[in-house]
Amino acid sequence: MDMNRTKRNVNAFGMYFTRHLRLVGNAIKHSTIAAKISMVIFGFAHFLRLQFLRGVALLAGEVGLLYVIFGFGWQYLSKMGTLGTSMGGYNPDGTISYGDNSFFILLYGILAVLAIFALIVLWCINIVDNYNCEKKLSEGRTLPRNIDDWRNLFDKNFAQTILTIPVLGIFVFTVIPIIFMICIAFTNYDKDHTPPAALFTWVGLENFKKIFDFGGMGLGSTFFRVLGWTLIWALFATFLNYFLGMAVAILINRKGIKFKRLWRTILVTTIAVPQIVSLLYIGKLFAADGLINLFLKNQGLITNPIPFWTNANYARVLIIIINLWVGIPYMMLIATGLLLNIPADLYESARIDGASAFQMFRKITLPYMMFVTGPFLLTSYIGNLNNFNVIYLLNSGQPKSMSLVNGAGSTDLLVTWLYTVTVTNNDYKTAAVIGIMVFLVTSVISLIVYGMLPSIKNEEGFQ
Amino acid sequence: MKRKLLSLALSAGLVASSLTSLAGCGKATGEIKIWVAENVVEFTKTQVAAFQQANPEYSGYTIIVEPVGEGDAATNMVTDVEAGADIYGFPQDQLSRLVAAQAITPIGEADSAWVAEQNDAGAVGAAKVGDVTYAYPITSDNGYFLYYDSSVISDPSTLEGIVADCEKAGKSFYMEINSGWYQPAFFFGDNGCTLTYDTDSTGAFTACNSNYASDAGVVALKNIIALHKSPAFVNGSSISNATNVGAIVDGTWDSGAAKDLFGDNYAAAKLPTVGGVQLSGFGGFKLLGVKPQTDKDRLEACKAIAKFLSSAEVQLARYDEVGWGPSNLTAQASDKVSSDAALSALGQQLAFTIPQGQYPSDYWSLATALGDSILAGDYDNASDAELLQVLQDFQDTCNSYAQ
Amino acid sequence: MMSRKQKIGNALAYIVLVIISFIWLFPFVGLVLQSFRSYKLEPGGMVGYLVPKHFSLDSYIYLFSGESQFPKWYMNTMIIALCVSAGVTVISICVAYALSRFRFPGRQFLMKTWLVLGMFPGFLTMICLYFLLKIMGLTQAGAIPGLILVGVASSGMSYYVSKGYFDTIPLSLDEAARIDGASRAQIMFHMILPLSKPVIIYTALVAFMGPWCDYIFASYIAFGHSASYNVAIALRNWVWTNDYQGFFTRFCAAGIIVAVPVTVLFMFLQKYYVEGITGGAVKG
Structure with a gap:
């Protein structure tokens, strides 16, 4: 069934594409002289028709993109195939001359390719709009005036207006860097090939092979072990926080409990202290010479310190527990808000029917919470998959293990491991491959869950 | 475009500056950025100002001193050489990485000779990769030794005695056995093992010389395991983070904190023996590097400043100010330096250490992995044969880091 | 009127809440106490005791004194x-x-x-x-x-x-x-x-x-x-x-x-x- 859907999507996309291609072809065939000129000078025909707003927008777009392409893009674009050939070096007088810089060639090259693509799209928009306008004129209809165009920005096209800046922002600061890093996965960019000292170049699928290499030095077993722990961690971190947070909220909300505000405030104060401070302090509490071990030792309960951080299993459990300390206050707040909204008569009638407290929780509270907090659970699961702070600040992924390669530790999540691989080892090519794999795993999980959420299926339920 | 404009502006500036210098009334100008550790920022500022006063030909440069930790400095330089500092301090183990990233310039024949003549042999070796000298040594104190509380430890000469004293007093003995830097103390020297790497002059690793997988290695490993089993042992090497110190293996950078902590009972000694054999370790050095420059005048200016900052009188002044042990032979011979408790402990220890060469970054995480496995108790009950296998794996992995 | 069962339940709930509050406040209180420890009269690093021997504002003064x-x-x-x-x-x-x-x-x-x-x-x-x-x-x-x-x-x-x-x-x-x-x-x-x-x-x-x-x-x-x-x-x-x-x-x-x-x-x-x-x- 899914196969069919994918096929349908592909077909729909193909049709969309060919229809637009035909539109453009048609527009070219029927272009006036003014429209032909505006194939070179965008917006020319619009100016003639006094559609200044559109004309200025098109022309400004063209000038900007041409500047990117010819201003600096061109010289780098021509070297994209090799990512540079000329090496720099020291001159006899001790100064240095720099050669090609693979990093900039790739980065500017990508910018230039994207600019060319945008220019083509703009060109198509330009001529299709010319064609539509001319057609309207020849049919004797009036064109939208500038003031209409302007008004439409705040009415008919209001969605596009308010989405423009966010879309651009995401494109420049999220999409372009991601495209860049995906490209890096196909190069040999690492500490031995760091510009400007050395060049890096394309190596095809070489790096991907390593991740499925399960030999002694291969990445494979390390990757899958870290991935496994990441998934388990996120599961525990999300659901334990969720249920215990809810339990605390129910406890505070209990009839007959006084000072509700005080209990909540006590929990919430912990949110305010920056994690870099609070987690470091908590981490130290459990150290071999931390307060807890010293206390137990002084009481004569232990002779050797409990290896909270040095034993992999202890460390994993401890991290999950400390994460409760971090997460329960947030969940408690949310659950409190929700619990107050469950209609009280539901509980009342259940009580009359003789339901126990647990039955009421299972039949009323839980389904209600699950429905409302589904999206929240999904985002917090994803957040936990990439939860850097808790792991890094508590024990930096340690203990490390002889059976893991590339600096991975037993409590490392994929993202903390990536930090080691990029920042400490400068092994960008491996990091890019791991990143792509992380991305695939998390996005598949979340898209599946996303589709299953009742609140998404039933998006307009409330409206 | 921007880069083009920039280079245009630069070359215009170059022409202008060479014209003015031809006219004989101008000086090279520009900004020279220096990165040093936080505690010597003010010191460096004063010294640089004095330097510019004494050398008016360099007074046209604006010199900026920023606090950037020595480990961070190397990482930053490798990330983006262009934005990095022109002169920066770093621990010597970062050198090959900097050389490989062309973030450090060879200092030329004249200065190489000067460095070789002024500094102790270890420091001179540390500033070299292959046969090329890349840096100006500023300290010879980047090694470790023992700080202890003399009210707790009666005899600091054997590890067994230290541990027993700590156990008795309810205090702890600290040593960071999961660090590739401290761990070799058990293996190197008279303990009978080595682990070094050969590099070529571009900073690439060509060979690994190691004999960890041997009977001597097994003995060393067993010594570490025995230490870890003691209730008094704590893994760690920072006095500031240690809460229950009886004795700690640490370096001179912590001498201030050690004096604060121990008060009147402050004492320092060379590392103890274990099973009758002296613990070894690394002798390390701090260096000043100069970033490769495209302009000749600037290069000369940077080199002159770096040379000055590593000279005998500045090293001595730096010792007075922050207690860093000089690498300069003249400075080392001064009375103040030779009578310093921490430095003389380090000096005694130095006889048993090997000068720290270059190690690939993977080595450090591998050593941490070995140490963490010991700390986790993985080898607590292992037989000799099993331990030998562990060391064999360790050695094979070390070998694989050299091409 | 509260039933006996409810009373016991409430008492238990209070006990749990007090324990929870203790756990959540402990690191917070610890941090506050450390921040008032004088780094001039005691070691400024981490220590093995909770309550400082010399309370002072040294650390805060350091932050804002221009040092x-x-x-x-x-x-x-x-x-x-x-x-x-x-x-x-x-x-x-x-x-x-x-x-x-x-x-x-x-x-x-x-x-x-x-x-x-x-x-x-x-x-x-x-x-x-x-x-x-x-x-x-x-x-x-x-x-x-x-x-x-x-x-x-x-x-x-x-x-x-x-x-x-x-x-x-x-x-x-x-x-x-x-x-x-x-x-x-x-x-x-x-x-x-x-x-x-x-x-x-x-x-x-x-x-x-x-x-x-x-x-x-x-x-x-x-x-x-x-x-x-x-x-x-x-x-x-x-x-x-x-x-x-x-x-x-x-x-x-x-x-x-x-x-x-x-x-x-x-x-x-x-x-x-x-x-x-x-x-x-x-x-x-």
């Missing part, structure tokens, strides 16, 4: 947090509003892509972002505007909570207003946004808290230019580099100072925080 650039770093962070908070609120409210109220081609595609894009691990793109910002001159001395730009630019992807909120406001309101001749922009600004105060405050509050903890990307962008540091970079340096010995009490004091604005905001805006994130349920 360090802490006030500057604090202001930097405050500026970043305020700007990011304002920018993120505007952008993510716009996105959420558009996705919730309008149906246009490509909407589903945008929603799903953004959901998925948010999962790409940030460290990978850090080096690329650094050089993008460097082209624009927004690193080192320009790091503060650079951090604000990056913080705001990608915030459109976190439309999730606000969209959920807008989804619960009935569309019939919009339709009635359109019949009265209001433009879509007018509907947004004059009708829906005033109804959405909780989610706006929620978004602003969450965005405000972020920059106080950013030590990795911020130090990458500042690249050794100490005047552009934020508080978190300084905190990280104080405990993770060898150059700073005995800075632990100062570290704790700085943490407490950072906690002040966030605590104050949270105290006053807690209600909106809850309503913002649970808006769907409130109306449902």
Whole structure:
């Protein structure tokens, strides 16, 4: 069934594409002289028709993109195939001359390719709009005036207006860097090939092979072990926080409990202290010479310190527990808000029917919470998959293990491991491959869950 | 475009500056950025100002001193050489990485000779990769030794005695056995093992010389395991983070904190023996590097400043100010330096250490992995044969880091 | 009248609450106590006891006496947090509003892509972002505007909570207003946004808290230019580099100072925080 859907999507996309291609072809065939000129000078025909707003927008777009392409893009674009050939070096007088810089060639090259693509799209928009306008004129209809165009920005096209800046922002600061890093996965960019000292170049699928290499030095077993722990961690971190947070909220909300505000405030104060401070302090509490071990030792309960951080299993459990300390206050707040909204008569009638407290929780509270907090659970699961702070600040992924390669530790999540691989080892090519794999795993999980959420299926339920 | 404009502006500036210098009334100008550790920022500022006063030909440069930790400095330089500092301090183990990233310039024949003549042999070796000298040594104190509380430890000469004293007093003995830097103390020297790497002059690793997988290695490993089993042992090497110190293996950078902590009972000694054999370790050095420059005048200016900052009188002044042990032979011979408790402990220890060469970054995480496995108790009950296998794996992995 | 069973239940609940409060407050109290320990009369590093032997304000005095650039770093962070908070609120409210109220081609595609894009691990793109910002001159001395730009630019992807909120406001309101001749922009600004105060405050509050903890990307962008540091970079340096010995009490004091604005905001805006994130349920 899914196969069919994918096929349908592909077909729909193909049709969309060919229809637009035909539109453009048609527009070219029927272009006036003014429209032909505006194939070179965008917006020319619009100016003639006094559609200044559109004309200025098109022309400004063209000038900007041409500047990117010819201003600096061109010289780098021509070297994209090799990512540079000329090496720099020291001159006899001790100064240095720099050669090609693979990093900039790739980065500017990508910018230039994207600019060319945008220019083509703009060109198509330009001529299709010319064609539509001319057609309207020849049919004797009036064109939208500038003031209409302007008004439409705040009415008919209001969605596009308010989405423009966010879309651009995401494109420049999220999409372009991601495209860049995906490209890096196909190069040999690492500490031995760091510009400007050395060049890096394309190596095809070489790096991907390593991740499925399960030999002694291969990445494979390390990757899958870290991935496994990441998934388990996120599961525990999300659901334990969720249920215990809810339990605390129910406890505070209990009839007959006084000072509700005080209990909540006590929990919430912990949110305010920056994690870099609070987690470091908590981490130290459990150290071999931390307060807890010293206390137990002084009481004569232990002779050797409990290896909270040095034993992999202890460390994993401890991290999950400390994460409760971090997460329960947030969940408690949310659950409190929700619990107050469950209609009280539901509980009342259940009580009359003789339901126990647990039955009421299972039949009323839980389904209600699950429905409302589904999206929240999904985002917090994803957040936990990439939860850097808790792991890094508590024990930096340690203990490390002889059976893991590339600096991975037993409590490392994929993202903390990536930090080691990029920042400490400068092994960008491996990091890019791991990143792509992380991305695939998390996005598949979340898209599946996303589709299953009742609140998404039933998006307009409330409206 | 921007880069083009920039280079245009630069070359215009170059022409202008060479014209003015031809006219004989101008000086090279520009900004020279220096990165040093936080505690010597003010010191460096004063010294640089004095330097510019004494050398008016360099007074046209604006010199900026920023606090950037020595480990961070190397990482930053490798990330983006262009934005990095022109002169920066770093621990010597970062050198090959900097050389490989062309973030450090060879200092030329004249200065190489000067460095070789002024500094102790270890420091001179540390500033070299292959046969090329890349840096100006500023300290010879980047090694470790023992700080202890003399009210707790009666005899600091054997590890067994230290541990027993700590156990008795309810205090702890600290040593960071999961660090590739401290761990070799058990293996190197008279303990009978080595682990070094050969590099070529571009900073690439060509060979690994190691004999960890041997009977001597097994003995060393067993010594570490025995230490870890003691209730008094704590893994760690920072006095500031240690809460229950009886004795700690640490370096001179912590001498201030050690004096604060121990008060009147402050004492320092060379590392103890274990099973009758002296613990070894690394002798390390701090260096000043100069970033490769495209302009000749600037290069000369940077080199002159770096040379000055590593000279005998500045090293001595730096010792007075922050207690860093000089690498300069003249400075080392001064009375103040030779009578310093921490430095003389380090000096005694130095006889048993090997000068720290270059190690690939993977080595450090591998050593941490070995140490963490010991700390986790993985080898607590292992037989000799099993331990030998562990060391064999360790050695094979070390070998694989050299091409 | 309370039944016996209920009384026992309440007593148990109080016991549990007291234990919970103890666990949650312990690190907090510990940090406060450490921050009042004199680093001049006692070791300034970590110690094995909880209650200082000499209470003093030494650490706080250090922070603000001009010995360090802490006030500057604090202001930097405050500026970043305020700007990011304002920018993120505007952008993510716009996105959420558009996705919730309008149906246009490509909407589903945008929603799903953004959901998925948010999962790409940030460290990978850090080096690329650094050089993008460097082209624009927004690193080192320009790091503060650079951090604000990056913080705001990608915030459109976190439309999730606000969209959920807008989804619960009935569309019939919009339709009635359109019949009265209001433009879509007018509907947004004059009708829906005033109804959405909780989610706006929620978004602003969450965005405000972020920059106080950013030590990795911020130090990458500042690249050794100490005047552009934020508080978190300084905190990280104080405990993770060898150059700073005995800075632990100062570290704790700085943490407490950072906690002040966030605590104050949270105290006053807690209600909106809850309503913002649970808006769907409130109306449902």
